[in-house]
Amino acid sequence: EIVMTQSPATLSVSPGERATLSCRASQSVSSKLAWYQQKPGQAPRLLIYGASTRATGIPARFSGSGSGTEFTLTISSLQSEDFAVYYCQHYNNWPPSITFGQGTRLEIK
């Protein structure tokens, strides 16, 4: 079973600054990696898939990078609405299976 580990657990950043979130896989997942944003009381929202492709309607300040076992989500200039919890997710082709990281809480500094 592939384990996804996110770091840090909590990240404190000031509005307008850059935020960098990390996700590590216990074995190579190629580029089958997605990032989600979740705000309190809401369902997660897909931000990035294929490690680096923005989902429909996602602002350009969100970018993803990496392949294999090391991945990064970067938010270039934090807006107030970006403070939330972020999850990475591996989605396997076959057998179809899904594994989430434990999440990173992005909070206002």
Place this chain on the structure above:
Amino acid sequence: QLQLQESGPGLVKPSETLSLTCTVSGGSFSSSNYYWAWIRQPPGQGLEWIGSIYYSGGTNYNPSLKSRVTISVDTSKNQFSLKLNSVTAADTAVYYCARQAWDGGHSYPFDYWGQGALVTVSS
């Protein structure tokens, strides 16, 4: 616009069976291009994939829950359902249904989600 809506009892007694249904509207349900999934989130915790079903009925389950889970589909009603038996307090969570695209052997992440349904396990 595709919409997913979870429904079912919000309170289940320990040792009983949790049952939820997800109704899909505004899009193609019986398509070979999608899996339909259940995900849960205990209060204050992270996300856990429970399992997925193809429109034809093929299923895939999280190994950690496989012995207690059944996911089924009713294409005539554009619905898929979750049954989780022998529940305990640890199964208390918000349960989400979601869509996962599938393209010729290649999977994609969840692009549409329901709003979630809180299910509490308590006597």
